[in-house]
Amino acid sequence: MLIAYLSETQKRSLGQLTQISSYEPGQFMVLDPFTRRNLELVETVRERSKRGSLLWLLDRTETSMGARLLRRWIDKPLLQRSRIEDRLEAVDHLYNQYILREDLRMALKEIYDLERLVGRIAFGSANGRDMNALKLSLRQVPALKQLCGDSGSATLRSLAEATDVCEDLCSLIEDAVADDPPVSVRDGGIIKPGYHERLDELREASTNGKRWIAELEARERVATGIKSLKIGYNKVFGYYIEVTKSNLSSLPEGRYERKQTLANAERFVTPELKEKEGLILEAQEKMVDLEYALFTELREKLNAQIARLQKLAENIAEIDVYQSLAAVSAEHRFVKPELSDGYDLMVEGGRHPVVEAVMKDSAFIANGTELKKEGSSILLITGPNMAGKSTYMRQVALLSIMAQIGCFVPAERAALPLVDRIFTRIGAADDLIGGQSTFMVEMADIQVMTEKATPRSLIIIDELGRGTSTSEGMAIAQAVIEYVHDHIGCKALVSTHFHELAHLSESLPGLRNFSMAVQESGDKVHFLRKLIPGAADSSYGIYCARLAGLPGSIIDRAYGLLQGLEQASLSAVVGKGGVQTAAAEEARKLPHPVSKESPAEFASGLPGHGGGEIINDTVLQDDGGVVQLSIFGEDEMRPGKGTDDAMKTSGVRAGAPDPRMKEIMDALKSVDVMNMTPLQAMQLLNELKQKANRL
Known part of the structure; x- marks a missing residue:
């Protein structure tokens, strides 16, 4: 069905499709689209760019087909241990052979995208420049094969043995295609001189005709005495003799046949010029048609060898990926798994x-x-x-x-x-x-x-x-x-x-x-x-x-709410039903640091509280209520003095900390003691003492 669809839509040869191979999902690690995205294998999540992905890190390939193969490898990690070991063996050898790795890289750098070139040849859209790119790429293959064959890697040697250098195809292109062909295959100039005898004859006729035109222009200038006289050509009128209007008086009567009038010049023809024009244009037209036919024939010959070129491209891509993985591993100190x-x-x-x-x-x-x-x-x-x-x-x-x-x-x-x-x-x-x-x-x-x-x-x-x-x-x-x-x-x-x-x-x-x-x-x-x-x-x-830069007021409010929620959670656990945690049992055994009395005596001395327990600086009342002990000293929270009275004395509403004390605490928290000089420490201590005396 897929081949039928391609045939229907492309309307041309599908010669690049040479085989269909099947595979089992069990041969590869399964990575669903979400996993590929989350692990950023080939693109990042936020920018959707290659930079920052695993592919970006590992891609040191020198060829386009190598880069595509590396991406396919990342998409489909292997599950066959023997195949993985073969790859690791090649990477390990190149990891330890820097000179070999660099030699391979230099040879690969001169190779064009063979897969794309082969596709264009099979598709019938390859031009002369594509042929030269293929020729230059094939010239690098013998050296690449030699480097891999002489290496100490069994995997690379196996690749070298399976590599066809396609020397006959390289020679075919070398003999036929000009070194600097035009982009269009229908403009001529694409086939080298000496490749085809009839084409050379037509080229000679065209060249001789153009030489005769140049000689005619020189003779007419002498005969008429008009130095600005010239012979030109366009596709509508063919060849013509052009004389400016200022020189028309010098032109002998009846010498030329008028053809076209311009604003500043007149164009003429002669029977002899029209005769030569027919010969020149006929030779040029035949020459262009013959060149196109010869180039098409060359393309068909290469099309018959598509399978060889595709296999060669696969081998070169694999070598490229090996050197890329080895280069990255060596640079970043990776180890063989x-x-x-x-x-x-x-x-x-x-x-x-x-x-x-x-x-x-x-x-x-x-x-x-x-x-x-x-x-x-x-x-x-x-x-x-x-x-x-x-x-x-x-x-x-x-x-x-x-x-x-x-x-x-x-x-x-x-x-x-x-x-x-x-x-x-x-x-x-x-x-x-x-x-x-x-x-x-x-x-x-x-x-x-x-x-x-x-x-x-x-x-x-x-x-x-x-x-x-x-x-x-x-x-x-x-x-x-x-x-x-x-x-x-x-x-x-x-x-x-x-x-x-x-x-x-x-x-x-x-x-x-x-x-x-x-x-x-x-x-x-x-x-x-x-x-x-x-x-x-x-x-x-x-x-x-x-x-993240949230405003300080939000941060302070969040900390305050967090403390309140944690205290509420603690009271819910130990304030109802007499439920005690192991931490509460341990805390009950310790005297409170701000009281000389026992925890029970201290709690029972608070007005309106008949006793309770202290856990983490919190008085747990017998009736389930909670009173947070003060850290400001015995004067404000001593037995016999109500909490509200203490707050009124200090000018702070009940249930809220003293802002002056919070200022001292914030100052202490922000101090970088390890980077202070002794004099700075003494000044800070004096300032805090003065603030404390004013409480």
């Missing part, structure tokens, strides 16, 4: 290849990965926004793809199994045309994962369970993780902000908790980009909002 048919995936010092390549001002922080069938098939990754979770998960997927296309990988060591499918759920995106919300799109992606994934697959889910309420999101996230663990059994990387899911490691033996390391310094947070065992306890979302 160790492939296995097993389950376990082990990476030491893994890096994201593209992110590392675009980083200029700082070094990329490497992270290892260990996914084993027993004990760690699923990594549950928690941690802050902007800490590098998504980058880490993507790099694991990219390492598998790079290894299975036959490329070295960015790591110190990598032992990788063959992965049959990669599923990714990264980023938020809705489908307006399809009528699906962001959450619905996520659920649809996860449905495909649960249906298609096998134990040999790799699943990556970023921010599982977002897009709905917290309780529902956590419930769905836990259910999905349990299903992947119990029913699919494949390798999986799952990131989430639901820190409460960390307890799954207790019930799922194949799940391990990891987080991205964070270093806090005062009110500043430093993301260390390092994966460490254990669950995180904060997402630092408000801090990321500050980095």
Whole structure:
């Protein structure tokens, strides 16, 4: 059906279609369109440009057909270990042979796009310049074959043996086509002198006729004494003698036959001139027709050898891809992966290849990965926004793809199994045309994962369970993780902000908790980009909002609301029904830092409070109420003095912190102690002391 469609629409030869080959989906890793987009294999998500994609990093090819082949390899990573090993063997040899790699690159640089040229020949649209481009490309093939044949790589030697240099086709073009032919094949001048005897005769006749015209012009100037007399030609009137009107008086009467009158000149002909014109134009017309026929014959001869040229183009493209992968691997210090048919995936010092390549001002922080069938098939990754979770998960997927296309990988060591499918759920995106919300799109992606994934697959889910309420999101996230663990059994990387899911490691033996390391310094947070065992306890979302440039009033308000929500959550847990956490039990045993009395005595001394417990600076009353203890000292919150009275004394309304104290606290938080001089530290301490005395 496809061939019939092409025949109907193209209306010309389809000689470039020489064979139809079948393939099984099981021969290649399956990558759905969403996975290709999320992993940015051939274009970026935001800009939809090649720069910033995996293809952009790996593409050091010198030929257009090599670039297209590399893209096809990235789209279809292999699943046959023997074929992958053959590719890695060639890349490994070129990785360690810089001179050979450069020699190949220089030879490839002179080769034009053979696939396109062959298509134009088969399509009947190739011109003289296309033929010369093919000739120049074929001249480079013997040297390329010699370099591969003499190399120590079995894969490259095999390619050299299968390479047909097509020397006869190169000679055919060399003999027939002129070195600088015109663009159009119907204008003449496309066939070399000496290629065809009859064509040479016609060229001689045309040349002699033009020489006779030049001699006639010289004779007529002498005979008439008109130096500006000239003989010209156009397609309407043919050859003519032109005399300006100022010289018409010097022209002998009856010498020429008038042909055309112009504004400033008259044009004439003579019987002799018309006779020579017929001979010249006949020779030129026959010459152009003969040249076109000869060129068409040459094109048909090459068309009969399309299969040879296509095979040659494939071999050259493969050599080009090998040198490209080797050049990138050598430049970025990639290592040869160790492939296995097993389950376990082990990476030491893994890096994201593209992110590392675009980083200029700082070094990329490497992270290892260990996914084993027993004990760690699923990594549950928690941690802050902007800490590098998504980058880490993507790099694991990219390492598998790079290894299975036959490329070295960015790591110190990598032992990788063959992965049959990669599923990714990264980023938020809705489908307006399809009528699906962001959450619905996520659920649809996860449905495909649960249906298609096998134990040999790799699943990556970023921010599982977002897009709905917290309780529902956590419930769905836990259910999905349990299903992947119990029913699919494949390798999986799952990131989430639901820190409460960390307890799954207790019930799922194949799940391990990891987080991205964070270093806090005062009110500043430093993301260390390092994966460490254990669950995180904060997402630092408000801090990321500050980095994004939100107004300070919004940030301060968000922090205030967050503290209120956390306190409300604590009171809901321990303020009703006498429910106590382990932390509360420990906190009850410790005396409060601002009181010399025991926690119970201190709480019972507050007006209107018959006692209670103190947990994390909070008095939990017997009737379920909550009173936050002051950090301002015993004078404001001492037993026997009401909270409202203390607030009135300090000029602050009940329930709100003293703004003067907040000013002191903010000043302390913003101090960079390590970079202060002793004198600056003393001045700051004196200023804070004066502010405290005024409270």
